Amino acid sequence: MELNGSQILIEELKAAGIEMAFGIPGGAIMPFYDELMKSDFPHILTRHEQGAAHMADGYARVSGKVAIVVTTSGPGATNLITGLANAQMDSVPLIAITGQVATNMIGTDAFQEADMYGCSIPVTKFNWLIKDVNEIQHVTREAIRVATTGRPGPVLIDFPKDIQITKTEYTPRESAESPLPAIREYPELDTEGIDKLLEAIERAKRPVIIGGAGIIKSGASTELVKFAKAAGIPVINTLLGLGGFPGTDDLFLGMPGMHGTAYANFALCECDLLINLGARFDDRVTGKVSSFCPNATIAHVDIDDAEIDKRVHTHIPILGNVRDVLIALNERLTPRDYDEWRQTWTDWKENYPLQYDWDGSIKPQYVIDQIQEITEGNGIYVTGVGQHQMWAAQFIRFNEPKTWVTSGGLGTMGFGLPAAIGAKFARPEKDVWLIDGDGSFAMTLVELATAATYNVPVKVAILNNAYLGMVRQWQELFFEKRYSHSHYPENPDFAAIAEGYGVKGINVTDVNEVRNSLETAAEHDGPVVLNFLVNKEENVWPMVPAGAGNDEMQLAPPSREAKS
Amino acid sequence: MPRNSKDDTHTIAVLVENKFGVLAKVASLFSARGYNIDSLCVGVTQDPSVSRITLVTRGDEKVLEQIRKHLSKLIDTFKVMDMGESDSVEREMILIKISAPKAARPEIFQIIDVFRGRVVDVSTDTITVEVTGDEGKIHAILNLLQPFGIKEIARTGKVALTRGAKTLKGAKN
Ligand SMILES: Cc1ncc(C[n+]2csc(CCOP(=O)(O)OP(=O)(O)O)c2C)c(N)n1
Ligand SMILES: [Mg+2]
Numbered sequence: 001m002e003l004n005g006s007q008i009l010i011e012e013l014k015a016a017g018i019e020m021a022f023g024i025p026g027g028a029i030m031p032f033y034d035e036l037m038k039s040d041f042p043h044i045l046t047r048h049e050q051g052a053a054h055m056a057d058g059y060a061r062v063s064g065k066v067a068i069v070v071t072t073s074g075p076g077a078t079n080l081i082t083g084l085a086n087a088q089m090d091s092v093p094l095i096a097i098t099g100q101v102a103t104n105m106i107g108t109d110a111f112q113e114a115d116m117y118g119c120s121i122p123v124t125k126f127n128w129l130i131k132d133v134n135e136i137q138h139v140t141r142e143a144i145r146v147a148t149t150g151r152p153g154p155v156l157i158d159f160p161k162d163i164q165i166t167k168t169e170y171t172p173r174e175s176a177e178s179p180l181p182a183i184r185e186y187p188e189l190d191t192e193g194i195d196k197l198l199e200a201i202e203r204a205k206r207p208v209i210i211g212g213a214g215i216i217k218s219g220a221s222t223e224l225v226k227f228a229k230a231a232g233i234p235v236i237n238t239l240l241g242l243g244g245f246p247g248t249d250d251l252f253l254g255m256p257g258m259h260g261t262a263y264a265n266f267a268l269c270e271c272d273l274l275i276n277l278g279a280r281f282d283d284r285v286t287g288k289v290s291s292f293c294p295n296a297t298i299a300h301v302d303i304d305d306a307e308i309d310k311r312v313h314t315h316i317p318i319l320g321n322v323r324d325v326l327i328a329l330n331e332r333l334t335p336r337d338y339d340e341w342r343q344t345w346t347d348w349k350e351n352y353p354l355q356y357d358w359d360g361s362i363k364p365q366y367v368i369d370q371i372q373e374i375t376e377g378n379g380i381y382v383t384g385v386g387q388h389q390m391w392a393a394q395f396i397r398f399n400e401p402k403t404w405v406t407s408g409g410l411g412t413m414g415f416g417l418p419a420a421i422g423a424k425f426a427r428p429e430k431d432v433w434l435i436d437g438d439g440s441f442a443m444t445l446v447e448l449a450t451a452a453t454y455n456v457p458v459k460v461a462i463l464n465n466a467y468l469g470m471v472r473q474w475q476e477l478f479f480e481k482r483y484s485h486s487h488y489p490e491n492p493d494f495a496a497i498a499e500g501y502g503v504k505g506i507n508v509t510d511v512n513e514v515r516n517s518l519e520t521a522a523e524h525d526g527p528v529v530l531n532f533l534v535n536k537e538e539n540v541w542p543m544v545p546a547g548a549g550n551d552e553m554q555l556a557p558p559s560r561e562a563k564s
Numbered sequence: 565m566p567r568n569s570k571d572d573t574h575t576i577a578v579l580v581e582n583k584f585g586v587l588a589k590v591a592s593l594f595s596a597r598g599y600n601i602d603s604l605c606v607g608v609t610q611d612p613s614v615s616r617i618t619l620v621t622r623g624d625e626k627v628l629e630q631i632r633k634h635l636s637k638l639i640d641t642f643k644v645m646d647m648g649e650s651d652s653v654e655r656e657m658i659l660i661k662i663s664a665p666k667a668a669r670p671e672i673f674q675i676i677d678v679f680r681g682r683v684v685d686v687s688t689d690t691i692t693v694e695v696t697g698d699e700g701k702i703h704a705i706l707n708l709l710q711p712f713g714i715k716e717i718a719r720t721g722k723v724a725l726t727r728g729a730k731t732l733k734g735a736k737n
Contacts, residue, residue, distance in 0.1 A: 117585060121592045126639045129585070146639060306633035309626075 003170040005133045005163045006035035009097070012140035014041070015173040018066060018095070020059060020425065022052035026072025028112060029099030031164040033070070044425065044454060047446040049076050051418035053083020054444070056094040058422030061405045062380055064219075065426065066093040066148055073099045074112030077158075078119060082412060085123040087154040089409025090240060091213060093147040094154045096120075102162040103131060116158045125153030133166040151304045152217060193318035194328050197275065197299050200316060201231060201333070204273035204297075206341045209235045210256060210285075213408075214278015214303060214322040215244035221401045223326035224277065225249075230330070232337035234345050236264045238279045239393055240408040247377065247397030253345065254354075257285040258544045259390040262352035265542070265550045267345055268293050276300040278322040281312045282409070291549030301325045352555065354394050361535040362511045364388060364463040368395040370515055371433055371461060374522055379431040380405065380423050382458075384416035384440025387469040390540045392435045403430070414443030420458040421451055431459065431522065438464040438491055445494075448501040451527040459521045460498075460529045465536045466491050473539045498529035505529045573602070574628055575620050575647040575654060575724050579732055581640045582608055582615040590617060593634045599623060603656075603721035614642065616732075618723045643732050647724040654724040657696045659684070660706070663713035664691040672712060679705045690715060 003011065009032070021043040025033040036043055046052040049071045056067040071077050077098035087094050101110040117129040126146045128139045139157060147155045201207060215224055215237075221244050228235050228251050235245040236253045245252055254261035256268055268274070274296045279285065281300075286292040289311055299316035302308050308317045318325055356365040368391050371379075377397050382405040383389040389406055398404055405423050407415040420434040441462050451458055465472075471486040498505030504524055508517045508531065521528040544553045580586045587606060594601050602620040609616050621631060628646065635644045647654065664672050669691070676683060676693050679701065685692035695705050699722070706714070726732075 118588065121589055122596050142639075304637070306630065306637055309629060 001170050001172070002167050004031070004035070004165050004167045005130070005136055005159070006032040006165070007039070008133070008136045008168070008170050009140055009157075009159070010035055010039050010041055011170065011172065012137055013068060013144075014039075016141070016144045018068060018144070020044075020056075020065070020067035021070055022046055022055045022059075022067060022422070023070030024049055024052065024072070024076060025070070026076050026099065026112070028073035028101055028161045029070060029076070029097075029159070029164075031161065032097070032099065032159065036070070043070070044450065046418070047449050048444065049079035050083050050414070051444055051447040051450065053080050053094065053096070054086065054412075054415050054418035055422030055425070055447075055450075057083065057087050057090075057092050057415075058382065058405050058419030059426040060092050060094055060422075061419070062402045062423045062430075063426035064402065066095060066144070067422075069094055069096045071096070071098050072112065073101055073116070074114045077116045078114050080156075081119065081123055082410075084120060084154045084156065086407055086410045086412045086415060088123050088125065090407065091152050091217065092154065093152040095143055095147055096124075096154065096156040098156060098158050099164075100129070100158045100160040103160045104162070106160065116156065120156045123154070124156050127156040127158070129158040130160065130163055133163050133168045136163075137170070187319060189324055189328055190318045190320055191328070193316060194325065194332070196316045197318065197329065198332060200273050200297050200299060201233075201275075201336075205338060206271045206344075207231070207233045207273040207275065207338065208253075208267045208271040209233050209275045209277060210238065210268075210279050211235055211241045211244045211277045212238045212279025213240035214301070215241055216401045218278065218303070218321050218323040219401075220277070220323035220326050221245065223323055223330060226330050227326055227333065230333050230335045232335075232342065233275070234267060234342075236260075236267065238282070238285055238408075239406060241279060242393060243398040243401040243404045246399055248399070250346075253349070255393050257282075257287065257550065258546070259394065259540050259542065260285075260544075261354060261394070262542050262553065262555055263345060263348035265544065265553050266348050266352075269551050270344070271296045274298045276302075277326070278302060280307045281310070283311070286312060286550070287544045287552075288547060288549040291551055356538070359535070360511065362508070362514060362532055364465070364532070364534045364538055365391050365395055366511070367461060367463060367514055367518075367532050367534065368392055368435060370518055371435065372396050374515075374518055375431055375433065379403065379433050380427060382406070382416050382420040382423055382432065382434045384436040385411045385413045385470075386437040386440060387465070387473060387538070387540050388435055388437045388440075388463040390470075391463075413437070413440040416440055417444050417451075417458075417460065418447045420460070421447060421456050424456045424458050432457075434458055434460045436460060436462050437469060438462055438466060438488060438494070439468045441494070442492075445497065448498060448503050448527070448529070452502040455526055457524070457526050457528075460527070461518070461521075462494055462529065462531045463534045464491060464494065464531055465534050465538070467536060469538075470540075472537075476537075476539070477543075478545070494529055494531040503527045503529055505531065507531045507533065509533045572624055573620060573622050575618065575652075575722055576631065576635070577645045577647055577724060577732055578617040578619070578635055579609065579642040580615050580617060580638070581642070582613050583640070586615070586640045587617070589638055589640065590619075590635065593631070593638070594621070597630065597634075599627060599631060603719070605721035605723050618647075618721065620722050645732050647726070650730065651727045652724045653727060654698050654722055655696055656699065656702055656722045657694065657720045658702050658706075659692060659694055659718045660709060660714060661690050661692045661716040662709050663689055663715055665689060668712055672709070675705065675708050681705065
């Protein structure tokens with residue numbers, strides 16, 4: 001069968017079960033768009049290419065499925081960089097297809113030419129520039145495999161315009177030739193490492209599990225619950241691991257690190273065995289490495305060899321898929337309990353809970369608490385980046401994996417709204433709540449138009465403190481309250497903006513209206529923006545100052561700590 | 565891990581697919597981490613679809629480990645080896661243009677002779693010599709020729725092979 005380049009790419013995507021696209025057309029990608037339409041490939045037209053990338057990102061995080069992101073050459077393609085970097089940092093699969101000028105024009109500074117191959121090397125897991133129509137089948141298959149297998153990540157295919165329309169003979173998937181070269185993944189089960197870990201568990205008196213994104217990505221939650229319960233070992237989840245262990249379970253200690261719970265950080269400081277399951281020892285988790293888990297034997301299970309021993313020296317390295325390793329551990333573990341240790345961390349949980357004060361203003365934590373209550377932890381929760389993100393991570397108690405969508409590694413303000421839209425497309429049956437900051441929301445709020453156009457009923461709660469709150473908090477604590485350019489005293493009326501986009505908008509100024517407004521939003525058949533004018537100078541506690549050890553955690557503002 | 569002659573200098577050989585863009589990806593791994601490449605040499609192998617990159621870099625164990633792991637992770641990479649891990653033959657070629665007035669020539673020729681260099685070009689005031697050897701030898705001849713006035717040098721960067729029957733296999737894993 002003779003097909004053109006665009007048709008071949010689409011055939012290959014369909015054959016792999018890929019059925020979602022986000023993007024914006026332009027000159028160098030028009031032939032491909034023409035074929036998208038002819039083939040009825042589902043496509044969401046966004047308002048900005050960064051939004052398209054974050055939508056595909058949110059879509060992948062909750063569904064585990066990969067979507068494509070389509071842009072034109074030059075500015076359309078470079079607008080993707082933040083979205084790609086974000087997905088790369090958090091190991092989220094997506095496939096970017098960028099138009100490129102015709103092959104005979106490449107390298108001539110042609111209109112809307114940008115070296116996307118070069119630009120995207122550092123922000124993708126892998127990338128390709130197609131130079132021959134006969135490569136498309138192979139490249140597309142390889143792109144899908146690279147994006148979705150091993151440690152997942154974003155990939156980019158740069159697709160010159162002339163090749164989009166060049167015809168060639170195409171043999172569909174069933175009769176396709178040899179399998180692809182193997183992609184370097186993880187080895188057979190490391191039984192030696194597992195033996196060592198089981199021995200360490202026998203010897204330990206104060207073991208702790210830290211579960212990262214690897215738990216979510218490998219689908220290991222059930223195995224983790226089984227393992228933790230049988231072993232009687234408490235579980236900490238990193239920011240990206242949240243949802244990997246039930247937030248309401250006795251064994252759950254919350255999030256570690258800079259804005260982690262006091263008891264998680266105490267447990268890290270006191271443990272004698274740390275079992276890291278698919279977390280990458282991010283600096284926001286470890287604090288100063290030299291005082292991280294000072295007394296512990298450290299076991300680290302990771303799918304990526306380059307993560308092992310990268311920042312923290314590991315005594316028991318286990319290279320492998322977390323789920324496979326947990327299954328093997330569960331087969332061999334003899335149930336046990338650490339009574340004394342359980343008493344210790346249970347006391348910590350009781351004596352140092354997460355808390356906030358009441359003063360009649362709308363406390364941002366209260367809004368999150370209320371969202372948690374009306375959704376009973378069964379929604380999908382998405383955030384921007386800043387204080388509101390940390391409060392959401394602290395106060396929402398997740399029941400299941402893949403219900404938490406947040407930009408961890410890159411900390412990308414503006415991620416929230418498009419990611420929430422992508423999440424809702426992936427799981428329309430779920431209530432999707434975006435907990436956003438005024439600063440973050442403003443960065444990509446144009447995608448309200450996408451939510452309105454496609455009637456995507458995401459519920460947006462802006463915790464509007466009229467500040468780049470997280471920056472303000474650091475300035476208050478570490479720059480003697482010099483609030484250099486972190487204040488937005490003239491924030492726009494976000495409810496009016498929402499209405500302008502055809503989205504229901506409500507300003508909430510009274511703490512007594514919080515619950516009502518949330519219920520109204522939940523019941524409304526369509527997207528809603530709730531603009532909560534919250535306490536402006538609330539800070540996130542506890543806090544480990546940047547560069548300090550987790551043992552230097554401050555529990556509360558110095559004044560309050562002195563009182564109690 | 566055994567080290568090369570200079571303390572934390574490592575010679576790494578990488579077999580990669582012979583296609584455009586691969587070198588950019590290898591270089592990007594280094595620049596993204598702030599690691600320097602001291603020398604770099606790329607050429608096709610007996611299998612025309614495979615290129616061999618030999619590069620010399622510096623760093624402590626930790627840095628080297630990261631370099632090795634990230635090179636291995638590249639989808640275009642077949643094999644990575646720290647040549648310091650086994651006994652290997654290492655060679656580099658250098659071209660040296662020396663100012664060589666008549667009076668100095670006998671002495672220069674003598675030095676070249678001792679180092680088994682080859683004179684590849686002569687002009688009225690210069691001699692260009694080609695020398696092949698390991699780092700020590702190249703260092704030594706440069707030192708000896710320094711007093712005569714070195715006008716220009718060009719070095720190939722190091723290439724290396726393990727001694728004996730052992731090879732770096734090109735097959736993917
Ligand atoms: C794109 C981007 N620019 C800048 C930053 C630095 N930054 C981190 S948090 C923050 C403040 C976020 O403000 P807002 O969204 O209002 O959230 P808040 O902290 O007030 O809850 C800033 C500017 C960032 N993370 N991302
Ligand atoms: Mg704010």
